[in-house]
Amino acid sequence: xxxxxxxxxxxxxxxxxxxxxxxxxxxxxxxxxxxxxxxxxxxxxxxxxxxxxxxxxxxxxxxxxxxxxxxxxxxxxxxxxxxxxxxxxxxxxxxxxxxxxxxxxxxxxxxxxxxxxxxxxxxxxxxxxxxxxxxxxxxxxxxxxxxxxxxxxxxxxxxxxxxxxxxxxxxxxxxxxxxxxxxxxxxxxxxxxxxxxxxxxxxxxxxxxxxxxxxxxxxxxxxxxxxxxxxxxxxxxxxxxxxxxxxxxxxxxxxxxxxxxxxxxxxxxxxxxxxxxxxxxxxxxxxxxxxxxxxxxxxxxxxxxxxxxxxxxxxxxxxxxxxxxxxxxxxxxxxxxxx
Ligand code: MRU
Numbered sequence: 001x002x003x004x005x006x007x008x009x010x011x012x013x014x015x016x017x018x019x020x021x022x023x024x025x026x027x028x029x030x031x032x033x034x035x036x037x038x039x040x041x042x043x044x045x046x047x048x049x050x051x052x053x054x055x056x057x058x059x060x061x062x063x064x065x066x067x068x069x070x071x072x073x074x075x076x077x078x079x080x081x082x083x084x085x086x087x088x089x090x091x092x093x094x095x096x097x098x099x100x101x102x103x104x105x106x107x108x109x110x111x112x113x114x115x116x117x118x119x120x121x122x123x124x125x126x127x128x129x130x131x132x133x134x135x136x137x138x139x140x141x142x143x144x145x146x147x148x149x150x151x152x153x154x155x156x157x158x159x160x161x162x163x164x165x166x167x168x169x170x171x172x173x174x175x176x177x178x179x180x181x182x183x184x185x186x187x188x189x190x191x192x193x194x195x196x197x198x199x200x201x202x203x204x205x206x207x208x209x210x211x212x213x214x215x216x217x218x219x220x221x222x223x224x225x226x227x228x229x230x231x232x233x234x235x236x237x238x239x240x241x242x243x244x245x246x247x248x249x250x251x252x253x254x255x256x257x258x259x260x261x262x263x264x265x266x267x268x269x270x271x272x273x274x275x276x277x278x279x280x281x282x283x284x285x286x287x288x289x290x291x292x293x294x295x296x297x298x299x300x301x302x303x304x305x306x307x308x309x310x311x312x313x314x315x316x317x318x319x320x321x322x323x324x325x326x327x328x329x330x331x332x333x334x335x336x337x338x339x
Protein backbone atom coordinates (compact mmCIF):
# COMPACT_ATOMS: atom_id res chain seq x y z
CA UNK A 1 0.00 0.00 0.00
CA UNK A 2 1.25 3.48 -0.90
CA UNK A 3 -0.02 6.69 0.69
CA UNK A 4 -0.90 8.98 -2.23
CA UNK A 5 1.29 11.99 -1.38
CA UNK A 6 -0.27 14.08 -4.13
CA UNK A 7 -3.41 14.46 -2.04
CA UNK A 8 -1.78 15.39 1.26
CA UNK A 9 -2.47 17.17 3.54
CA UNK A 10 -6.17 17.28 2.67
CA UNK A 11 -6.78 13.60 2.02
CA UNK A 12 -5.08 10.41 3.17
CA UNK A 13 -5.79 7.88 0.42
CA UNK A 14 -3.91 4.60 0.21
CA UNK A 15 -3.26 3.00 -3.19
CA UNK A 16 -2.78 -0.74 -3.48
CA UNK A 17 0.10 -1.92 -5.69
CA UNK A 18 0.20 -5.59 -6.61
CA UNK A 19 2.93 -5.62 -9.26
CA UNK A 20 5.98 -3.71 -10.49
CA UNK A 21 4.00 -1.81 -13.11
CA UNK A 22 1.75 -0.31 -10.49
CA UNK A 23 4.72 0.59 -8.28
CA UNK A 24 6.52 2.19 -11.26
CA UNK A 25 3.39 4.20 -11.95
CA UNK A 26 3.22 5.30 -8.29
CA UNK A 27 6.83 6.58 -8.55
CA UNK A 28 6.34 8.32 -11.92
CA UNK A 29 3.17 10.06 -10.78
CA UNK A 30 4.74 11.09 -7.43
CA UNK A 31 2.28 9.14 -5.30
CA UNK A 32 5.49 8.04 -3.63
CA UNK A 33 8.50 10.37 -3.73
CA UNK A 34 11.71 11.24 -1.86
CA UNK A 35 15.01 9.51 -2.65
CA UNK A 36 15.08 6.71 -0.03
CA UNK A 37 11.32 6.10 -0.36
CA UNK A 38 11.48 5.53 -4.10
CA UNK A 39 14.43 3.16 -3.64
CA UNK A 40 12.50 1.08 -1.11
CA UNK A 41 9.32 1.23 -3.22
CA UNK A 42 11.19 -0.03 -6.30
CA UNK A 43 12.62 -2.93 -4.27
CA UNK A 44 9.12 -3.90 -3.10
CA UNK A 45 7.86 -3.50 -6.69
CA UNK A 46 10.45 -6.00 -7.88
CA UNK A 47 9.55 -8.39 -5.05
CA UNK A 48 5.83 -8.16 -5.89
CA UNK A 49 6.55 -8.88 -9.54
CA UNK A 50 8.74 -11.85 -8.63
CA UNK A 51 5.97 -13.36 -6.53
CA UNK A 52 3.41 -12.77 -9.27
CA UNK A 53 5.62 -14.50 -11.85
CA UNK A 54 6.42 -17.41 -9.53
CA UNK A 55 2.71 -17.89 -8.74
CA UNK A 56 2.03 -18.06 -12.50
CA UNK A 57 4.37 -21.08 -12.69
CA UNK A 58 6.91 -19.43 -15.01
CA UNK A 59 10.09 -21.37 -15.93
CA UNK A 60 13.42 -20.44 -14.33
CA UNK A 61 14.83 -19.05 -17.57
CA UNK A 62 11.77 -16.93 -18.32
CA UNK A 63 11.76 -15.71 -14.73
CA UNK A 64 15.33 -14.38 -15.01
CA UNK A 65 14.55 -12.49 -18.21
CA UNK A 66 11.23 -11.14 -16.91
CA UNK A 67 12.88 -9.89 -13.71
CA UNK A 68 15.69 -8.22 -15.68
CA UNK A 69 13.01 -6.40 -17.72
CA UNK A 70 11.16 -5.46 -14.53
CA UNK A 71 14.25 -3.95 -12.88
CA UNK A 72 15.06 -2.12 -16.09
CA UNK A 73 11.55 -0.61 -16.19
CA UNK A 74 11.71 0.43 -12.53
CA UNK A 75 15.00 2.21 -13.28
CA UNK A 76 13.29 4.36 -15.91
CA UNK A 77 10.83 5.96 -13.49
CA UNK A 78 12.87 8.92 -12.19
CA UNK A 79 16.45 9.84 -13.14
CA UNK A 80 18.02 11.95 -10.37
CA UNK A 81 17.77 10.14 -7.02
CA UNK A 82 20.52 7.52 -7.01
CA UNK A 83 18.89 5.56 -4.16
CA UNK A 84 16.57 4.13 -6.82
CA UNK A 85 19.49 2.64 -8.76
CA UNK A 86 21.22 1.56 -5.54
CA UNK A 87 18.12 -0.42 -4.50
CA UNK A 88 17.72 -1.89 -8.00
CA UNK A 89 21.38 -3.00 -7.95
CA UNK A 90 20.81 -4.78 -4.65
CA UNK A 91 17.82 -6.60 -6.13
CA UNK A 92 19.86 -7.48 -9.25
CA UNK A 93 22.60 -8.94 -7.09
CA UNK A 94 20.09 -10.97 -5.06
CA UNK A 95 18.62 -12.28 -8.31
CA UNK A 96 22.08 -13.36 -9.51
CA UNK A 97 23.00 -14.93 -6.15
CA UNK A 98 19.83 -17.04 -6.13
CA UNK A 99 19.89 -18.05 -9.79
CA UNK A 100 20.23 -21.71 -8.79
CA UNK A 101 16.84 -21.67 -7.03
CA UNK A 102 13.36 -22.19 -8.45
CA UNK A 103 11.36 -18.97 -9.13
CA UNK A 104 9.41 -19.36 -5.87
CA UNK A 105 12.68 -19.51 -3.90
CA UNK A 106 14.10 -16.54 -5.77
CA UNK A 107 10.90 -14.59 -5.17
CA UNK A 108 11.13 -15.29 -1.42
CA UNK A 109 14.76 -14.07 -1.37
CA UNK A 110 13.83 -10.92 -3.26
CA UNK A 111 11.01 -10.23 -0.80
CA UNK A 112 13.47 -10.62 2.09
CA UNK A 113 15.91 -8.24 0.38
CA UNK A 114 13.20 -5.59 -0.10
CA UNK A 115 12.29 -5.99 3.57
CA UNK A 116 15.98 -5.61 4.55
CA UNK A 117 16.31 -2.42 2.48
CA UNK A 118 13.28 -0.95 4.26
CA UNK A 119 14.38 -2.00 7.75
CA UNK A 120 17.92 -0.72 7.22
CA UNK A 121 16.57 2.65 6.10
CA UNK A 122 14.80 3.16 9.42
CA UNK A 123 17.97 2.38 11.41
CA UNK A 124 20.10 4.51 9.09
CA UNK A 125 17.81 7.51 9.58
CA UNK A 126 17.93 7.16 13.36
CA UNK A 127 21.74 7.16 13.20
CA UNK A 128 21.75 10.21 10.93
CA UNK A 129 19.56 11.94 13.53
CA UNK A 130 21.99 11.09 16.34
CA UNK A 131 25.06 12.22 14.40
CA UNK A 132 23.25 15.39 13.33
CA UNK A 133 22.48 16.47 16.90
CA UNK A 134 26.20 16.29 17.75
CA UNK A 135 26.75 19.30 15.44
CA UNK A 136 24.61 21.49 17.68
CA UNK A 137 26.17 22.54 20.96
CA UNK A 138 23.58 25.18 21.87
CA UNK A 139 19.87 24.81 22.64
CA UNK A 140 16.96 26.63 20.97
CA UNK A 141 18.10 26.14 17.39
CA UNK A 142 16.00 27.64 14.63
CA UNK A 143 16.44 25.34 11.63
CA UNK A 144 15.42 26.08 8.08
CA UNK A 145 14.62 23.15 5.80
CA UNK A 146 13.57 22.70 2.18
CA UNK A 147 11.37 20.10 0.48
CA UNK A 148 10.22 17.04 2.44
CA UNK A 149 12.78 14.68 3.93
CA UNK A 150 10.73 13.01 6.64
CA UNK A 151 8.84 9.74 7.04
CA UNK A 152 7.06 10.44 3.76
CA UNK A 153 10.35 10.67 1.84
CA UNK A 154 11.97 7.68 3.51
CA UNK A 155 10.70 4.48 5.08
CA UNK A 156 10.38 6.18 8.48
CA UNK A 157 11.74 9.12 10.51
CA UNK A 158 13.60 10.91 7.74
CA UNK A 159 17.03 12.33 6.93
CA UNK A 160 17.12 16.13 7.36
CA UNK A 161 13.76 15.95 9.11
CA UNK A 162 15.18 13.05 11.14
CA UNK A 163 17.92 15.39 12.42
CA UNK A 164 15.23 17.96 13.23
CA UNK A 165 13.23 15.27 15.08
CA UNK A 166 16.35 14.20 16.98
CA UNK A 167 17.08 17.83 17.91
CA UNK A 168 13.51 18.16 19.21
CA UNK A 169 13.94 14.96 21.27
CA UNK A 170 17.21 16.33 22.68
CA UNK A 171 15.47 19.63 23.63
CA UNK A 172 17.80 21.47 21.26
CA UNK A 173 15.16 22.71 18.84
CA UNK A 174 13.32 26.02 19.09
CA UNK A 175 11.42 25.91 15.80
CA UNK A 176 11.58 25.07 12.12
CA UNK A 177 11.34 27.41 9.14
CA UNK A 178 9.60 25.36 6.45
CA UNK A 179 10.23 26.49 2.86
CA UNK A 180 7.03 25.92 0.90
CA UNK A 181 9.17 24.43 -1.94
CA UNK A 182 7.64 25.68 -5.15
CA UNK A 183 6.43 24.38 -7.50
CA UNK A 184 5.41 21.04 -6.01
CA UNK A 185 4.92 22.34 -2.46
CA UNK A 186 6.58 19.42 -0.68
CA UNK A 187 7.36 21.79 2.21
CA UNK A 188 3.89 23.29 2.63
CA UNK A 189 1.96 20.09 1.98
CA UNK A 190 4.21 17.38 3.42
CA UNK A 191 6.84 18.74 5.84
CA UNK A 192 4.30 20.99 7.56
CA UNK A 193 1.98 17.96 7.78
CA UNK A 194 4.66 15.82 9.45
CA UNK A 195 5.76 18.54 11.87
CA UNK A 196 2.15 19.30 12.81
CA UNK A 197 1.55 15.58 13.50
CA UNK A 198 4.65 15.52 15.76
CA UNK A 199 3.73 18.75 17.54
CA UNK A 200 7.06 20.36 16.53
CA UNK A 201 6.77 24.17 16.25
CA UNK A 202 7.21 25.42 12.68
CA UNK A 203 6.56 28.44 10.52
CA UNK A 204 5.78 28.09 6.83
CA UNK A 205 7.52 30.61 4.55
CA UNK A 206 7.68 31.03 0.79
CA UNK A 207 11.07 30.11 -0.68
CA UNK A 208 11.82 33.78 -1.40
CA UNK A 209 11.62 34.69 2.32
CA UNK A 210 14.65 32.65 3.41
CA UNK A 211 17.15 35.48 2.83
CA UNK A 212 15.01 37.91 4.79
CA UNK A 213 14.99 35.68 7.87
CA UNK A 214 18.70 34.88 7.58
CA UNK A 215 19.47 38.61 7.40
CA UNK A 216 17.32 39.14 10.49
CA UNK A 217 19.49 36.59 12.37
CA UNK A 218 16.59 34.21 12.82
CA UNK A 219 18.08 31.12 11.16
CA UNK A 220 20.75 29.18 13.07
CA UNK A 221 21.31 26.46 10.46
CA UNK A 222 19.91 25.04 7.24
CA UNK A 223 19.49 21.27 6.97
CA UNK A 224 18.38 19.66 3.71
CA UNK A 225 18.30 16.15 2.26
CA UNK A 226 19.84 14.94 -0.99
CA UNK A 227 18.97 12.96 -4.09
CA UNK A 228 22.49 12.27 -5.32
CA UNK A 229 25.89 13.24 -3.96
CA UNK A 230 28.94 13.07 -6.24
CA UNK A 231 32.36 11.81 -5.06
CA UNK A 232 33.49 15.41 -4.37
CA UNK A 233 30.41 16.26 -2.26
CA UNK A 234 28.45 18.23 -4.88
CA UNK A 235 24.83 17.57 -3.96
CA UNK A 236 21.68 17.37 -6.06
CA UNK A 237 18.52 18.13 -4.12
CA UNK A 238 15.14 19.74 -4.69
CA UNK A 239 15.16 22.83 -6.89
CA UNK A 240 15.83 25.88 -4.73
CA UNK A 241 18.44 24.17 -2.55
CA UNK A 242 21.35 25.83 -4.39
CA UNK A 243 19.91 29.33 -3.89
CA UNK A 244 19.47 28.57 -0.19
CA UNK A 245 23.09 27.44 0.10
CA UNK A 246 24.32 30.66 -1.55
CA UNK A 247 22.17 32.71 0.83
CA UNK A 248 23.44 30.71 3.81
CA UNK A 249 27.07 31.28 2.80
CA UNK A 250 26.51 35.03 2.50
CA UNK A 251 24.87 35.19 5.93
CA UNK A 252 27.39 32.78 7.56
CA UNK A 253 24.64 30.32 8.43
CA UNK A 254 25.90 26.69 8.42
CA UNK A 255 24.41 24.69 5.58
CA UNK A 256 24.15 20.95 6.27
CA UNK A 257 23.10 18.02 4.08
CA UNK A 258 21.70 14.89 5.77
CA UNK A 259 21.72 11.74 3.65
CA UNK A 260 22.27 8.00 3.87
CA UNK A 261 25.36 6.48 2.27
CA UNK A 262 23.05 5.07 -0.44
CA UNK A 263 22.63 8.63 -1.75
CA UNK A 264 26.33 8.89 -2.67
CA UNK A 265 27.28 8.14 -6.25
CA UNK A 266 31.03 7.62 -6.08
CA UNK A 267 31.08 6.75 -9.79
CA UNK A 268 30.73 10.39 -10.70
CA UNK A 269 33.45 12.91 -9.92
CA UNK A 270 31.31 16.02 -9.65
CA UNK A 271 27.75 17.33 -9.70
CA UNK A 272 28.03 18.25 -13.39
CA UNK A 273 27.41 14.60 -14.18
CA UNK A 274 24.16 14.32 -12.21
CA UNK A 275 21.12 13.96 -14.50
CA UNK A 276 18.51 16.56 -13.61
CA UNK A 277 14.87 15.55 -14.05
CA UNK A 278 12.93 18.02 -16.19
CA UNK A 279 9.28 17.95 -15.18
CA UNK A 280 6.12 19.23 -16.83
CA UNK A 281 6.22 23.07 -17.07
CA UNK A 282 2.47 22.91 -16.38
CA UNK A 283 3.41 22.28 -12.75
CA UNK A 284 4.85 25.83 -12.75
CA UNK A 285 2.06 27.59 -14.65
CA UNK A 286 -0.60 25.89 -12.53
CA UNK A 287 -0.98 25.77 -8.79
CA UNK A 288 -3.25 23.14 -7.23
CA UNK A 289 -5.17 22.75 -10.47
CA UNK A 290 -5.55 26.51 -11.03
CA UNK A 291 -3.78 28.35 -13.86
CA UNK A 292 -1.64 31.22 -12.48
CA UNK A 293 -0.13 32.56 -15.74
CA UNK A 294 -1.53 33.84 -19.04
CA UNK A 295 -2.40 31.08 -21.53
CA UNK A 296 0.61 30.04 -23.60
CA UNK A 297 3.19 31.17 -21.01
CA UNK A 298 6.49 29.31 -21.45
CA UNK A 299 7.83 27.84 -18.21
CA UNK A 300 10.77 25.69 -17.15
CA UNK A 301 10.76 23.03 -14.48
CA UNK A 302 14.06 21.46 -13.50
CA UNK A 303 13.04 19.39 -10.46
CA UNK A 304 16.50 19.47 -8.83
CA UNK A 305 19.59 21.64 -8.70
CA UNK A 306 23.18 20.96 -7.70
CA UNK A 307 24.82 22.67 -4.72
CA UNK A 308 28.62 22.83 -5.09
CA UNK A 309 30.47 21.19 -2.20
CA UNK A 310 32.16 24.49 -1.25
CA UNK A 311 28.82 25.75 0.03
CA UNK A 312 28.16 22.73 2.27
CA UNK A 313 29.52 22.85 5.84
CA UNK A 314 29.10 19.10 6.41
CA UNK A 315 27.21 16.02 5.23
CA UNK A 316 25.55 13.96 7.96
CA UNK A 317 25.50 10.23 7.19
CA UNK A 318 24.68 7.11 9.20
CA UNK A 319 28.45 6.54 9.57
CA UNK A 320 29.13 9.99 10.99
CA UNK A 321 29.56 13.58 9.90
CA UNK A 322 31.71 14.28 6.85
CA UNK A 323 33.58 17.45 7.79
CA UNK A 324 35.65 18.89 6.21
CA UNK A 325 33.84 17.94 3.06
CA UNK A 326 36.56 16.46 0.90
CA UNK A 327 36.61 13.56 -1.51
CA UNK A 328 38.90 11.63 0.85
CA UNK A 329 36.72 12.25 3.92
CA UNK A 330 33.66 11.08 1.99
CA UNK A 331 35.38 7.90 0.84
CA UNK A 332 36.70 7.20 4.36
CA UNK A 333 33.37 7.85 6.07
CA UNK A 334 31.09 5.82 3.84
CA UNK A 335 33.67 3.21 2.80
CA UNK A 336 31.97 0.54 4.89
CA UNK A 337 28.55 0.95 3.29
CA UNK A 338 26.58 -2.01 1.98
CA UNK A 339 26.74 -1.42 -1.76
O1 MRU B 1 10.84 15.35 -6.26
P1 MRU B 1 10.91 14.76 -4.88
O2 MRU B 1 9.80 15.21 -4.00
O3 MRU B 1 11.06 13.25 -4.92
O4 MRU B 1 12.25 15.35 -4.28
C1 MRU B 1 12.62 15.00 -2.98
C2 MRU B 1 13.82 15.73 -2.51
O5 MRU B 1 14.44 16.49 -3.21
C3 MRU B 1 14.30 15.39 -1.12
O6 MRU B 1 14.90 16.51 -0.53
C4 MRU B 1 15.34 14.28 -1.21
O7 MRU B 1 14.82 13.19 -1.94
C5 MRU B 1 15.77 13.79 0.12
S1 MRU B 1 14.51 12.83 0.90
C6 MRU B 1 15.10 12.18 2.32
